[in-house]
Amino acid sequence: MLAPYMPIVLLFTLAFLFAGFSVTIAPFTGPKRYNKAKLDFYECGIEPTPEAEGPKRFPIKYFLTAMLFIVFDIEIIFLYPYAVSNKALGLFGLVEIILFIVTVFVAYAYVWRRGGLDWD
Numbered sequence: 001m002l003a004p005y006m007p008i009v010l011l012f013t014l015a016f017l018f019a020g021f022s023v024t025i026a027p028f029t030g031p032k033r034y035n036k037a038k039l040d041f042y043e044c045g046i047e048p049t050p051e052a053e054g055p056k057r058f059p060i061k062y063f064l065t066a067m068l069f070i071v072f073d074i075e076i077i078f079l080y081p082y083a084v085s086n087k088a089l090g091l092f093g094l095v096e097i098i099l100f101i102v103t104v105f106v107a108y109a110y111v112w113r114r115g116g117l118d119w120d
Contacts, residue, residue, distance in 0.1 A: 064116030071107045075100075 082089070082097050089096075111117065 024055070061116060064111050064114055067107070068111045070119055071104060071111075075104045 079097070080101060082093060097100065
């Protein structure tokens, strides 16, 4: 009864064993060359600067970028099932997917208009 699931169980077991082995053996086999730059704080290539305590406001570009990623992730998630059952859905499916793509395009145009794609 469980025979069809054995390859999956074996694959997960092998993956966990490999991950555990890699994490366990890495400190012993890796080079240990420490320097000031490696031990210093790193903030996206910018030297860290002290800032005032208290709540900080994030620029709108962070939220626009997040919204852009979410929009395109959701688009891909909904386009896969359509691609699989394209023939079964017929004309109704085509109209629905066109409406969906138009809706996604409106979100994309909003992000573009607000400057979410300008990486300055």
